[in-house]
Amino acid sequence: MLRVNGVSTYYGNIQALKNISMEVAEGEIITLIGANGAGKTTTLMSISGLVPPRHGEIVFRGKPIQGMAPEKIVVLGISQVPEGRRIFPYLTVAENLDMGAFLRKDKDNIRKDLSYIWDLFPILSKRRHQAGGTLSGGEQQMLAISRALMARPKLLLLDEPSLGLAPLIVRQIFEIIKKINAENNTTIFLVEQNANLALKVAHRGYVMENGAITMSDSASNLLSNEAVKKAYLGL
Amino acid sequence: MPTLSEIKKSFLVSLWFMFLTFPIMVIRVNTTEKLVLWRWENMLYIGIGSFLLSFVWRYLLWRKETGKKDTESGGTEAPPFFQRILSDRRYAIPAFVVGIVFVVIFPFVMNTYQTNIMITALMYVVLGLGLNIVVGLAGLLDLGYVAFYAVGAYTYGLLNHHFGLGFWIVLPMGAFMGAFFGLLLGFPVLRLRGDYLAIVTLGFGEIIRLILENWNEFSFGPSGIAQISRPSLFGIQLSLSNSIVYLYFVMIGMVLFTIFVVNRLQNSRIGRAWIALREDEVACQAMGIDKTRTKLTAFALGATWAGMVGVIFAAKTTFINPASFTFLESAMILAIVVLGGMGSIVGVAIAAMILILLPEYLRAFSEFRMLIFGAIMVLMMVFRPQGIVANVRRSYKFQPDKHP
Numbered sequence: 282m283l284r285v286n287g288v289s290t291y292y293g294n295i296q297a298l299k300n301i302s303m304e305v306a307e308g309e310i311i312t313l314i315g316a317n318g319a320g321k322t323t324t325l326m327s328i329s330g331l332v333p334p335r336h337g338e339i340v341f342r343g344k345p346i347q348g349m350a351p352e353k354i355v356v357l358g359i360s361q362v363p364e365g366r367r368i369f370p371y372l373t374v375a376e377n378l379d380m381g382a383f384l385r386k387d388k389d390n391i392r393k394d395l396s397y398i399w400d401l402f403p404i405l406s407k408r409r410h411q412a413g414g415t416l417s418g419g420e421q422q423m424l425a426i427s428r429a430l431m432a433r434p435k436l437l438l439l440d441e442p443s444l445g446l447a448p449l450i451v452r453q454i455f456e457i458i459k460k461i462n463a464e465n466n467t468t469i470f471l472v473e474q475n476a477n478l479a480l481k482v483a484h485r486g487y488v489m490e491n492g493a494i495t496m497s498d499s500a501s502n503l504l505s506n507e508a509v510k511k512a513y514l515g516l
Numbered sequence: 517m518p519t520l521s522e523i524k525k526s527f528l529v530s531l532w533f534m535f536l537t538f539p540i541m542v543i544r545v546n547t548t549e550k551l552v553l554w555r556w557e558n559m560l561y562i563g564i565g566s567f568l569l570s571f572v573w574r575y576l577l578w579r580k581e582t583g584k585k586d587t588e589s590g591g592t593e594a595p596p597f598f599q600r601i602l603s604d605r606r607y608a609i610p611a612f613v614v615g616i617v618f619v620v621i622f623p624f625v626m627n628t629y630q631t632n633i634m635i636t637a638l639m640y641v642v643l644g645l646g647l648n649i650v651v652g653l654a655g656l657l658d659l660g661y662v663a664f665y666a667v668g669a670y671t672y673g674l675l676n677h678h679f680g681l682g683f684w685i686v687l688p689m690g691a692f693m694g695a696f697f698g699l700l701l702g703f704p705v706l707r708l709r710g711d712y713l714a715i716v717t718l719g720f721g722e723i724i725r726l727i728l729e730n731w732n733e734f735s736f737g738p739s740g741i742a743q744i745s746r747p748s749l750f751g752i753q754l755s756l757s758n759s760i761v762y763l764y765f766v767m768i769g770m771v772l773f774t775i776f777v778v779n780r781l782q783n784s785r786i787g788r789a790w791i792a793l794r795e796d797e798v799a800c801q802a803m804g805i806d807k808t809r810t811k812l813t814a815f816a817l818g819a820t821w822a823g824m825v826g827v828i829f830a831a832k833t834t835f836i837n838p839a840s841f842t843f844l845e846s847a848m849i850l851a852i853v854v855l856g857g858m859g860s861i862v863g864v865a866i867a868a869m870i871l872i873l874l875p876e877y878l879r880a881f882s883e884f885r886m887l888i889f890g891a892i893m894v895l896m897m898v899f900r901p902q903g904i905v906a907n908v909r910r911s912y913k914f915q916p917d918k919h920p
Contacts, residue, residue, distance in 0.1 A: 331801060355804030363802050369795035380792050383785075384804040432804065 282307045282468055283328070283359075283436060288337030288347070290320075290327045297323040298334065299492040305436070305470060310462050312471040312479040312500065314513055315489035321472040322364050324489070325438050328470070329361040330354045341436070356384055360434030364441050366425040370414030374405055377413050377424055381431030391431070398427045401457060419450035426454070430461065436468045437461070443475045451475065455482050476513035480504045488513070522574050530567035534559050580899060619768060623761040631764050635832060637872040638767040639825050642774045644852035644864040646821025649778065651850065652859035653787060654814035655794025657714040659846050660701070660721025664694045664819035666728060666841035668826020673741040673836050674734075683747035683831050687824060694823020695816040697724075702815035706808055709797065721846055728838040740837025747831050763832055770828065774821060775861055781817065782859075790814055855896060857903020866904050 283305040290298040297320050305311050315321050326332035328339055330351040339347040346354055360381075369377050378398060382391045399406035402423045408416060413424060422442055429437055439458065443451040459482050462469050473479035480486055480500045488496035488509060496509070503509050541562060544553040623631045643665065650658045668690035675681040675689070701720050705713055728735045735741075746759045747766060754762055781787050789810045792800040801807050830836050848871065856867030874892070878885035896904075 329802065331798070350806065351801045352804045352806045355802070361802045363798055367796050367799040367802070369792060369799060371795055372791065380788065380800075380803050383788065383792070428803070 282342060283470070284338075284340040285324075285328070286338045286340070288324075288327055288334045288339060290323050290332055290334045292323075292332070297492055298327065300337070301489075301492070301494050302337075303487055303494060303497070305468060307468055308462070308466050309485060310458070310469045310471060310483045312473055312483035312486045313489055314473055314476040314479055314486060316513075317474070319489040320492040321489055322440055323492075325361060325440050325470070325472055328354075329359060329438060331361075352384070355432060358433070358435035359438065360429040360432040360436070361438040362425045362429045362440060362442065365444065366418075366421045368413040368416075368421050368424050368428065370412065372413055373410050374413060374416070374424060375409045377428050378431050381428035384432065390433075394431055394433065398430065401460070402427060419446050419454070422446060422450075422454060423457070426457070426461075430467075434467060436470060439469060439471045441472060441474060443473060443478065451478065455479075458482060476509070477504075522578075523571070526567050526570040526574060529570040530563045533566035534563045537562050576899060623764045628757055628760055631760050632832075633873065633876045635760070635764050635767050637869050638764075638771050639828060639832075640849065640852060640868040640872045641771050641865045642767075642821050642825050643849045644856065644868045645774050645778050645861065646818050646825070647849050648818075648853050648856075648859065648861070648864050649781065649790070649821075650814050650818035651853050652864075653782065653794065654790040654811065656705075656811065656814060657710070658717045658815075658818070659714050659843070659850065660717040660719070660724075661818070661822060661849055662841045662843070662845040663701070663721040663724035664697055664822035665826045665829070665845065666724055666838070667693050667697045667819075668823035669830040669836045669840070670728060670735060670741075670826075671823070672827040672830040673744050676744050676830075677741050680745075682745070683827070687827050690823040690827035691820045692823070694819040694821070694826070697823075698816040698819030699812055701819075702812040705815075706811055718843070718846075721841075721843060725838050725841050728841070735838075738837055738839070740835060740839075741830075742835045744830050744834045744836070746834060763828070767828065770824070771865075775865070778861060782861075786810070786813055851893065855893070855903060857905045860903060860905045863903050863905030870904075 285301060285303045287300050287302055288298055289296060289300055301320075301324065303311075303313075313321050313324060323332060327334045327347075330346070330349055330353075333348045337347065338345050341354075341357055341359060344357065346357065346359075369380060372380065378395060382394070385391055399409075404420060405423055405427060408420065413421065416424060422444075426437075426439070426442065442454050442458070446454070455478055458469060458471065461467050471479055471483060480503055483500040486498065486500045486503045487494050488503065496503070496506070498506070504514075538559065541558040542555050544555060545551075546553060622634065626634075643661070647658065647661050650656050650661070671690045671693045672683070672686045675686050701717065705716050708716055729738055731737070746754070747763060748754070749762055753759075789800070789805045792803060792805055793807065793810050793814075797807065800810075829840075833840075852867045852871050853864055855871065856863030856865070871889075875885055875889055878888055881888065
């Protein structure tokens with residue numbers, strides 16, 4: 282579904298991604314784990330077009346998308362939950378979700394998706410007229426995921442959904458991620474620091490170090506891999 | 517509330533003021549008779565005055581804080597005054613009738629001077645609403661808005677001078693030129709935001725003014741363009757007083773048109789994109805909103821109104837020169853937007869009226885008027901930072917019974 286081929290991305294003169302390649306199949310949950318500054322977020326930004334790559338190609342459903350404008354990439358069906366949630370703080374929950382469906386014009390389906398979101402996160406439906414900025418961290422993360430879902434993505438890019446949340450909430454959010462994947466067959470690309478949890482929900486995983494992919498395997502193999510255990514699982 | 521510590525604080529403030537003003541208020545040196553006059557009674561007045569002022573200040577601040585707490589615990593906030601009036605039919609219809617009658621008879625009852633300053637106030641209403649698109653909705657701080665106003669005015673001035681084109685032909689051209697220059701400014705500032713954007717727009721405003729001032733062959737420099745024709749009514753040239761009345765009604769029409777369009781824009785797709793852009797640029801892009809186009813349309817559509825009002829300004833004064841388009845004008849229009857409440861149409865209209873009419877009517881206190889004006893601005897921002905009419909956005913409602 283998504284093929285990243287020899288991508289290098291730079292911030293000015295600094296090379297953040299060094300010739301990385303990866304593959305995501307339809308219906309998978311893929312996770313990308315690694316330390317701070319390894320280039321995980323940059324990988325997502327390169328895919329979603331917010332930071333276009335300098336070299337290499339990114340092919341989504343047979344169409345090269347590298348260097349395309351971010352809004353065109355959203356139209357193709359790639360939706361991103363940015364790092365740090367970035368919800369619209371002064372818009373209500375309902376308006377935030379409405380923004381997620383900005384590019385869509387099929388009103389009936391938007392309404393259907395909205396009631397799906399209310400079912401998925403009942404707490405959001407209770408808070409629908411509350412300003413986004415007044416939600417708790419966990420609720421904001423739920424809202425950010427829901428907002429991305431409102432674009433009906435085929436591929437959902439999640440950037441550190443566990444950031445700054447209590448373990449209990451994190452587990453809840455990962456359950457929902459699994460559910461979204463199972464119910465809608467939405468392919469999920471999950472970038473995480475919390476390697477343990479991420480590998481438990483994912484089908485396959487990539488390990489990233491200093492801007493390069495160092496390992497790729499099935500999630501269960503990575504979980505039992507000695508090097509991964511030592512470096513990322515703290516065992 | 518009036519606790520001892522508050523009184524003590526006010527007392528200390530008054531002591532401090534007595535000390536500060538001691539040299540100018542108490543000592544007076546009479547150089548001809550080589551005498552020093554000690555006016556101790558002035559010190560007492562200052563002490564009492566500053567004590568009272570400080571105490572009232574503290575009391576109002578306290579009122580404001582507790583008021584906020586009340587609404588928080590009460591849960592529901594009462595709808596703002598204007599919304600309440602307008603939503604109640606009993607008040608709304610008489611209010612509308614009175615408003616319309618007032619607007620229609622105003623130029624016939626009042627003298628030319630009054631009508632003239634009302635036209636100016638109405639021009640600032642439109643300017644405020646235009647800038648409101650850029651600052652209030654899209655959140656782009658534009659300090660060079662007056663440049664587009666100048667572009668409109670010079671469009672009419674030059675076309676009228678060289679080709680004798682009439683007001684009604686140039687009005688849409690002024691709008692177009694405003695939009696064009698809006699785009700011209702928009703392109704270089706696409707990547708900027710916040711403080712940087714403010715500085716670049718400030719520079720842009722100054723560039724336009726300096727070009728008009730120094731390019732003598734093009735714009736006649738500081739001497740400006742004189743004898744610009746007033747608007748004609750179906751080709752008939754009106755007498756001076758009639759043409760002022762006519763311009764007044766043109767301006768009323770213009771204000772209504774602006775309110776209509778801005779209101780429609782606010783609730784449109786592009787309006788939602790502006791709001792998203794204001795709230796969070798990265799998230800806005802992640803939602804698939806075209807940042808470039810959204811920013812450019814905000815600048816262009818905002819500048820359109822300034823271009824049109826510029827044409828009207830040239831037609832009203834029949835003389836324009838670069839001195840009318842200084843940074844102070846930009847600051848004034850921005851003050852209207854901020855004072856009125858960002859994004860609120862009614863608020864901007866009221867603020868424009870206050871900020872333009874107040875200095876005019878305060879002429880009686882001529883040397884104090886700017887002082888009073890400034891004090892009102894400061895008080896306003898301390899006690900009502902959200903503006904005269906806080907913006908109440910139309911929120912999307914969904915059926916509550918399905919998913920309680």
